[in-house]
Amino acid sequence: DADVTQTPRNRITKTGKRIMLECSQTKGHDRMYWYRQDPGLGLRLIYYSFDVKDINKGEISDGYSVSRQAQAKFSLSLESAIPNQTALYFCATSDLDDRADTQYFGPGTRLTVL
Amino acid sequence: AQSVAQPEDQVNVAEGNPLTVKCTYSVSGNPYLFWYVQYPNRGLQFLLKYITGDNLVKGSYGFEAEFNKSQTSFHLKKPSALVSDSALYFCAVRAPDTSGTYKYIFGTGTRLKVLA
Numbered sequence: 001d002a003d004v005t006q007t008p009r010n011r012i013t014k015t016g017k018r019i020m021l022e023c024s025q026t027k028g029h030d031r032m033y034w035y036r037q038d039p040g041l042g043l044r045l046i047y048y049s050f051d052v053k054d055i056n057k058g059e060i061s062d063g064y065s066v067s068r069q070a071q072a073k074f075s076l077s078l079e080s081a082i083p084n085q086t087a088l089y090f091c092a093t094s095d096l097d098d099r100a101d102t103q104y105f106g107p108g109t110r111l112t113v114l
Numbered sequence: 115a116q117s118v119a120q121p122e123d124q125v126n127v128a129e130g131n132p133l134t135v136k137c138t139y140s141v142s143g144n145p146y147l148f149w150y151v152q153y154p155n156r157g158l159q160f161l162l163k164y165i166t167g168d169n170l171v172k173g174s175y176g177f178e179a180e181f182n183k184s185q186t187s188f189h190l191k192k193p194s195a196l197v198s199d200s201a202l203y204f205c206a207v208r209a210p211d212t213s214g215t216y217k218y219i220f221g222t223g224t225r226l227k228v229l230a
Contacts, residue, residue: 004157040123042204042220043158058217090157100146100165101208103218105157 003027004106006091012112019078021109023091030096032074033103034058034066037088046089049074050096081113116141116209120221127195128229135190135224137205146208147188149179152223153201161203164188175199195228202226 004025013019023032034046035058045058047066055066063085065077078085088110092103119138127133139145146165150158162173169181179190190203205221 040222042118042222043218044220045218056213056215092158100148100163101216101218102148102160102163103150103158103206104160105150107155107157 004091004093004104006089006106006109008109009107010110012114013081014114015082017081019081019111021076021089021091021111023074023076023106025072025091025093025104025106027093027095027104028071029093029104030071031094031101032068033092033094034064034074034076035090035092036060036085037090037108043090046076078111081111083113086111086113116207116219118205118207118219118221120203120205120224122224123222124225124227126227126229129197130194133192133195133199133226133228135203135205135226137188137190137221139186139188139205139207139219141207141209141219143210147179147181148206148208149173149177149188149190150204150206151201152204158204161190195226197228197230200226200228 007022031050033048035043037043044060049068067075088108090108091106094101117140148163149161152158162171164171164181172178177192202223204223207219211217
């Protein structure tokens with residue numbers, strides 16, 4: 001977990017507020033991902049980026065945006081938070097040279113939208 | 115639709131007994147299969163993966179998984195459970211996407227409780 005860090009670890013905010021979750025990695029991986037975890041639903045992909053100039057939508061991108069500021073940094077924004085975005089958010093990375101795309105996860109950010 | 119199923123929300127096993135956490139999948143082509151473990155307040159940790167070759171894959175902490183193509187299953191096993199194995203376990207598959215790339219599909223997770 002230490003190779004992929006996420007800030008903040010916990011955040012409580014109000015409906016309508018803009019929120020940014022940040023992810024940094026020291027693994028040297030090109031590929032980065034944002035997932036959300038909800039009880040009973042497993043993990044669902046929000047956005048992913050295969051390099052600095054590449055951004056792709058995942059299965060649940062509505063209401064979210066991302067920015068890949070550098071190879072090591074990938075941030076997730078909620079432009080106007082709503083209560084059903086309350087969830088555990090994970091950043092992950094994978095190595096371009098790993099054909100299996102094994103995912104390495106950060107410790108997560110617990111977001112509560114009131 | 116492509117999917118991964120973990121039919122048990124929770125598995126209880128006594129310490130020292132063998133454990134099995136079940137996973138079945140429905141994807142096109144030849145999938146890559148994974149197991150991840152999540153301890154409380156931690157991110158998911160990679161345990162093991164199957165890409166090709168030997169159907170029995172060995173991973174971290176004494177875990178292993180058996181790929182069964184005919185049954186489309188990838189069950190996680192350990193010969194002797196430890197209390198410290200208690201955690202949430204996720205099966206995942208990397209499968210072809212309609213966009214021409216690949217995507218990860220995660221199961222809903224199985225909570226393993228090892229009783230002392």
